[in-house]
Amino acid sequence: MRILVMNPNATRSMTDKIVASARTVASPGTEIVAATGTPPAPPSIQGHHDEAMSVPGLIARLRQAEAEGLDGVVVACFDDPGIGACREVFSGPVLGICEAAVKAASMLSTSFSVVTTLPRSVPVIEHLVHGYGLSHRLRRVRSAAIPVLALEEEGSGAREKVRAEILRAVEEDRCEAVVLGCAGMADLTEWLTEETGVPVIDGVTVATRMVEALVACGLKTSKVGAYAPPIA
Amino acid sequence: MRILVMNPNATRSMTDKIVASARTVASPGTEIVAATGTPPAPPSIQGHHDEAMSVPGLIARLRQAEAEGLDGVVVACFDDPGIGACREVFSGPVLGICEAAVKAASMLSTSFSVVTTLPRSVPVIEHLVHGYGLSHRLRRVRSAAIPVLALEEEGSGAREKVRAEILRAVEEDRCEAVVLGCAGMADLTEWLTEETGVPVIDGVTVATRMVEALVACGLKTSKVGAYAPPIA
Amino acid sequence: MRILVMNPNATRSMTDKIVASARTVASPGTEIVAATGTPPAPPSIQGHHDEAMSVPGLIARLRQAEAEGLDGVVVACFDDPGIGACREVFSGPVLGICEAAVKAASMLSTSFSVVTTLPRSVPVIEHLVHGYGLSHRLRRVRSAAIPVLALEEEGSGAREKVRAEILRAVEEDRCEAVVLGCAGMADLTEWLTEETGVPVIDGVTVATRMVEALVACGLKTSKVGAYAPPIA
Amino acid sequence: MRILVMNPNATRSMTDKIVASARTVASPGTEIVAATGTPPAPPSIQGHHDEAMSVPGLIARLRQAEAEGLDGVVVACFDDPGIGACREVFSGPVLGICEAAVKAASMLSTSFSVVTTLPRSVPVIEHLVHGYGLSHRLRRVRSAAIPVLALEEEGSGAREKVRAEILRAVEEDRCEAVVLGCAGMADLTEWLTEETGVPVIDGVTVATRMVEALVACGLKTSKVGAYAPPIA
Amino acid sequence: MRILVMNPNATRSMTDKIVASARTVASPGTEIVAATGTPPAPPSIQGHHDEAMSVPGLIARLRQAEAEGLDGVVVACFDDPGIGACREVFSGPVLGICEAAVKAASMLSTSFSVVTTLPRSVPVIEHLVHGYGLSHRLRRVRSAAIPVLALEEEGSGAREKVRAEILRAVEEDRCEAVVLGCAGMADLTEWLTEETGVPVIDGVTVATRMVEALVACGLKTSKVGAYAPPIA
Amino acid sequence: MRILVMNPNATRSMTDKIVASARTVASPGTEIVAATGTPPAPPSIQGHHDEAMSVPGLIARLRQAEAEGLDGVVVACFDDPGIGACREVFSGPVLGICEAAVKAASMLSTSFSVVTTLPRSVPVIEHLVHGYGLSHRLRRVRSAAIPVLALEEEGSGAREKVRAEILRAVEEDRCEAVVLGCAGMADLTEWLTEETGVPVIDGVTVATRMVEALVACGLKTSKVGAYAPPIA
Incomplete structure (x- = not known):
């Protein structure tokens, strides 16, 4: 089974981290195929505009994945950008990490509760x-007040802020x-779980295994309604 | 007051019709500025993929409108594509025609009830x-089983199908x-109202006047949360 | 176009203020017709009882407006009293200021969030x-702990309490x-918007322009169901 | 214990029937006090306008009931008119028959499902x-297409229409x-239960006994919020 | 009329207290029949496991009540355990004390708001x-941080904790x-009502009188759907 | 990884079928441990009573599974009986097949839509x-009007009735x-998918792989709230 794990933003180091996480949980027979967005996709997705700019590239990569016969897709951005469009152009299951994680x-x-990066993502996640x-079931969406890319920088204090917000x-x-x-x-999942005493759920790993689950059960995206292939 | 009425698909004849409708209801002092999507925006928007392909062009046009100092925006596609992103890049009120019409x-x-074109749009509208x-308040979203562009063709029978579906x-x-x-x-609004005996509500005209209303009241999009300007 | 703006309570000075606000936003061709409740309508509407006492007078005035051929109605009390009954006796659009403002x-x-006068109005507004x-979308309905009529008195400190509550x-x-x-x-809208940095929305102005919008689009209240004329 | 059962419309024969029903279920120690609306309350309440016209008289009667020290009130009209106002002017429990019956x-x-009289009441009840x-829990609100007062007339066929609608x-x-x-x-409750094989629930009897229940438990309407006494 | 008031846990002293409360509000002609769970029902029900262990005994007692021709049942545990099953095996009305109290x-x-014993019951009640x-209508479910059985012990301070939590x-x-x-x-109801100034609602008394109300109105549990008798 | 797949009813042949399905989708390293309910668990679970009778045995088996160090549990009955109690007594993820399938x-x-066996299960599933x-997202819960055990009998026509109901x-x-x-x-999943052209989703296989997914991601049931271990 081959699953595409696509980071829709244009930051390659983030893709590496995401894909490494996905691989730690994938079943032996599952190949994780990595993909990163390219500009105009922004380096991080913080708000509706950024999301919109990342979607055409995401769709293009999924069309290619469909042609290559991949079995499933994880869209690895917590805003779940372009999921409907992705489901139209791909036959197998497509899952965003927000949907996977909250389920x-x-x-x-x-x-x-959800702990995210910047305050502007809070209403986006509430709406999702x-x-x-x-x-x-949702108590509150909280922001740790850190930019997405601070998570990529050593010494930014971002990890500690996430931990503190979880404890709050x-x-x-x-x-x-x-x-x-x-x-x-x-x-950060394992470390945060140990530090906090509650289940800390990361969407990347969960979505990877849930897509695997759906594929293993022979399930595909329904094509008789909203997710039918594009007409043009 | 200047209001941009943007048809996000790439069909110019549809823009002409939309803008003509908007102008019939606009107040004397209001200038309606027309805009049409350009490829990769598709000729009609029928589903999530089409919607996603139209959004970057929509955003680009709104950035220009912001620079030109326009006062408000109507996004004239019933899927309300890219509204969140539009509200991030524009200061004045931005309204989609679905939101305006159902309110x-x-x-x-x-x-x-809502009467739309193809069945695939039904769940999109339900979700909106x-x-x-x-x-x-919604009884049902119904499809008249006509492609969007059939509405542009004389003799396609599309109008009659819409009327029949409204009566149903x-x-x-x-x-x-x-x-x-x-x-x-x-x-078709006026004709359909006469034929059916119930209020038949078209989003283009209503959205135009509602945006006008918000501008006239001195209201702008909130910039303290979800609709703050893009970071990059 | 002629729009009735009716203050359903019996305080004429409040009507004057309301109608002045409505006139500042009305389109050039729109005539704002003022009306005030008469006893048993109370001097201010603070609770269900007061609301109920104001409705018969409101209905009577709308019957007259219907006979006079007015085009639309704004009911200028935030409890949206008697809206259903008003829609039964009037052909054109009827809008309460709570409905207009929250939309x-x-x-x-x-x-x-909503900032109202006394605590007793909080659950009424939550229910609306x-x-x-x-x-x-509603975060919280808050009371500034001021009686309605304090807003009419110079030196009551009411304005400052409203500002403080908005900032909270x-x-x-x-x-x-x-x-x-x-x-x-x-x-107070303009002043409060400047003081607080968020859109501050007043229902009177918004409702006036929204009713105008509906009339301009040729829309009337549906008469085939709940808002059919009274039987007797 | 004394419970006021008030028919807010002005048809005395309907009050007699309602009160007779209430008395069949009241406990031995409970006195049912009857009341009927007086004009401008209409002879039947069919829509929002009629409801609004009945409320001032209802409130006046409840003020009197409060002065007389009555223990509870049933408002015997299925639109539950004026309940909020009633709860403001009366100390003991006040219950509408729609609320009682659906609970x-x-x-x-x-x-x-609910079976009511005319189609215009359907959305009113849905909203309640x-x-x-x-x-x-509500499957559907249905109309038997009979005017309220047809239920008062021998030979109108109204009973049979109600039965047929219940079976549907x-x-x-x-x-x-x-x-x-x-x-x-x-x-009609007993007859309809026998004819249809499902529980057929009448609000008058249920509300009477539920108000009795609340009084017997020493419960009164809360006066610390929405139902505080009118200010004036 | 004979009403079974069953305490599904195995603590007889709690049953005595419950039944005494029920008897203070029952109508003169109503006989309250007491019942207590027996092991494996636990001494108190604090969580889903405890609830599940109490249900088979509850069902057995209700089958007996059905055979004896009792008229109604109160299940006197705030988790409303086994209500669906009880309604399948009993003809008359069956009411849990949570449902009765919140209605x-x-x-x-x-x-x-609801004030319960231990934090673990909070989500159970929220779900109910x-x-x-x-x-x-629910503001919050609060825990007074006391074990159920502390309410049975003199000098445990449990009553005071409940009062303090209500005031909060x-x-x-x-x-x-x-x-x-x-x-x-x-x-504790009467004492707490006096101490706090708001209606304090106890489910045991309310449920007892509401079951009485339903029986008095000739109503029984519907047997045409979910509550049909068990098949085996 | 070892996952318990428990059929809570007492019909061993159904367990065999269920476990065989689970094994077809389990990952190579996953051991499926089978379990069947024992009386008083009924031969099939059709309604609340049957469900309640199956839960104590289910809990007992899960306590044993906990002691044996099993990693996850699937409760293989579509009524999702006793899930809360199961989550209290077991550390790893516990999933009912209804929850898994609808997600x-x-x-x-x-x-x-959901297609179930008998009409009495319809409201149970709607409530879940x-x-x-x-x-x-749910269009309708439908019954194919077949008893559960008819699915175990050759020549009962049950399969065809299920297919027909799906097509409807x-x-x-x-x-x-x-x-x-x-x-x-x-x-029947594979056959029904081929026959009907829409994704046909079986909860047993999906729940098995989803539990596997949660275990693989290192996730366990939260023990800080509703699912804390039983107190006694």
Whole structure:
């Protein structure tokens, strides 16, 4: 089985980290194919504009993946950009990491908070969770007030800020689990789980194995309605 | 006051029709500035892929509108593509025609149905209405089973199909109003209202006047949260 | 176009202020017709009882407006009293200022709070917003702990209390816009917007222009269901 | 214990029927005090206008009931008119028959339909049920297409139409219980239950006993928020 | 009329207290039949496991009640354990004390909080209230941080903790009423109402009288759908 | 990795079929441990009573699995019986097949219907889907009008009835995917997918791989709230 894990932004170091995380959880027989966005996709996706600029490149890469016969796709950005379009151009399962993570959180707890990077992502994520039907399980979307790319820099203090925000979430929101609201946090999961005592859920790993699950069960995206191939 | 009415697809004849509708309702002092998408924007927007391909051009045009000091924007496609991104790059009010139309419908009736073009647009619109919080007022989204561009062709029978579907909506859904689910139907509103006996609501005209309303009241898009300008 | 702006309470000075606000935003060709409630309508509407006492007079005035051929109606009380009944007796669009304001807020931001006068109005407004389907956008309804009529008195400190409460809303609720929850605050909008840095939305002006918008688009209240004329 | 059962419309024969129903279920120690609306309350309440015209008289009667020290109130019209205002002017529990009936239905079944009189009442009732939080239990609100006062006339065929509509509800809606959507149907409950095989729930009797229940438990309307006494 | 009031846990002293409360509110002609769970039902029900262990005994007792011709049942544990199963094996109305209490609260106020025993019960109750459709009325479920059985012990300080938590609820949640979230608090209602100034609602008494109400109105559990008798 | 797949009813032949399905999708390194309920668990679970009778045995088996150090659990009954209790007594992920299947369906389509066995299961499933937050994606829960055990009998015609009901769902509900609403249908998935042209989703296989996914990602059930171990 071959699964495309695509980082839709244009920062290659982030892709490396994401794909490394995906590979730690993939089953032996699963090949993880890496992909990174190219400009006009921005170096990080922080808001609707950035998201929109990343989607055409994402679609192009998925068309290629379809031609290559890949089995499934993970879109590794927590804003779940372009998922509907991706599902139109690809036959196998396509999963965003926000959808995967919050659905996993709801299987392991009765309530969760999300910790993301900048405040501007908060309403975007709230809207996604509303669409996924899990608003009643979501305690709060919190920002650790760090730019996405600070997670790539040694010594930025970003990790510690994420940890501190998770601890605040557990204390103040009375949540039972915490979802990491950025693909760039994928490598912190184990450390954060140990530090905080609650399940800390990273969308990259969960989405990788969930796509694997759907493929293994012989499931594909429905083509009889909203996700039918583009007409033109 | 200058309002940009942008048809995000690449079909100029549709823009002409849309802009003509907008001008029939605009106040005397309001200038309607027309814009059409350019490829890779497709000739019509039928699904998520098409929508995604139209957004970068839409954003580019809005950045220009911002530089020119325009006062407001109507995005004249019923899928409300790229609204979040548009609100990030423009200071004044930005309104999609779906949002405008369903909010107007809920001011004139207690329930409404939407009549759109192809079946694949049905779930897209359902999802939009859910996000706008009006699912409890929506009776049903219906498709008249016509491609968008058939509305541009004389003798395609498209108009009659729309009328027939509206009559079915009134009969079967017990709805009190009908929203036209495609910018390309803007010129049919008056005829359809006369033929059907219920308020028939076109998003192009309503959105134009609602944007005008917001501008006249001195209101602009909030820049303190989700719609802050792009970082890069 | 002639639009009735009716203050359903019996305080004439409030009507004057409301109508002055409406006139500042109305289009050149629009005539604003003023009306004030008469007893048993109370001097201010603070709660369900007061609302109920104001409705028969409101209906009577709308019947007259219908006979006079007026084109639209704004009910200028934030509790949106008697809107259903008004829509039954009047052909053109009828809009309450709460409905207008919260729908405008949701076009300019992803979240908003409401600042009203007394605590007792808080649940009334929460219930209205729930009915309008915007609970998921509403952060909180707040009271500035001032009686409605204090807004009419020089030196009451009411304006400053409203400003302080808006600043608390921005800080504590992390809202992106603020809706003024009383018709008597209509004259404060500009000042409050400057002082607070977020869109401050007044229902009187917005409702006036939105009714204008609906009339200009040729739209009327649906008469095939809930808003059919009274039987007797 | 003394409970006021008030028919807010002006038809005395309907009051007699309602009160007779209430008395059949009241506990031995409970005195049912009857009241009927007086003009401008209309002879039947069919829509928002009629409702609004009945409320001032309803409030006046409840003020008197408060002065007389009555213990609870049933508002015997299925539109639940003026409940908020009633709760402001009365200390003991006040219950509308729609609220009582749909809450009872949700204790006896997992889904129910409502059968009311005229189509115009359908959206009014849908809105009420939405506010009571039971939309997910409501299958459909149906109209038997009979005017309220036809229920008062021998030989009008109204009873048979109600029965037929209930049978359609059970068949088509797959509901488990049926709520009678008009106070004027109170005397039909037993007959309809026998004829249809599902619980048929009348709001008058249920509301009477539920108000009794609340009074017996020493409960009164909360006065610290929305239902505080009117200010003036 | 004979009503079974069953305490599904195995603590007889709690049953005595519960039944005493039920008897203080029952109508003269109503006989309250007491029942207590037996092991494997645990001494108190604190979580899903405990709930599950209590249900088979509860069902067995209800089968016996059905054979004895009892008229209605109150399940006196705030987790509303096994209500669906109980409704399958019993003909008359069956009501859990959470359902009864929150529905009563919504008849007396526009918002309420629940005060329960241990934190682990909080999400259980939130889920129940969501199912009953009253999430929009619920301010917060709070824990007084006391084990259920501490309510049975003199000098445990449990009562004072409950009072303090109610006062915090009124202050911090701005709720208008408080529901006691444990059957073991039934004897505290009067004292707490006096101490706090808001309606304090105990499910045992309310459920007892509401079951009485349903029986008095001739209503039984629907047997045409979800609550049909078990097949085997 | 060792995953317990437990059929909570007492029919061994159904367990065999379920476990065979689970094994077809499990990863090479995953051992599927089979378990069947024992009386008083009924031979099939059709309704709340049956569900309640199966839960104590389910809990007992999970306690044993915990002691044996198993990694995850699938509860293979579409009513998702006892999931909360199971999560309290087991450390690893526990997933019911309804939750797994409807979440998978929402990853592959924008709308789905469920086809179950008997009508009495319909409201049970509707309630589950409501709790999982996917009501807005659910078109309809349909019954094929077959007893669970008919699926075990050659020549019962049950398979054909399921196929026919799926085709009706696609036609009448305009759904994009269909979920099989009974563990006993697990072996029909491939055949039904071929026959119907839409994704047909079986909860047994999907839940098995999703539990595997959660275990592979190092995730366990949260123990800080609702799913803390039982106190006694």
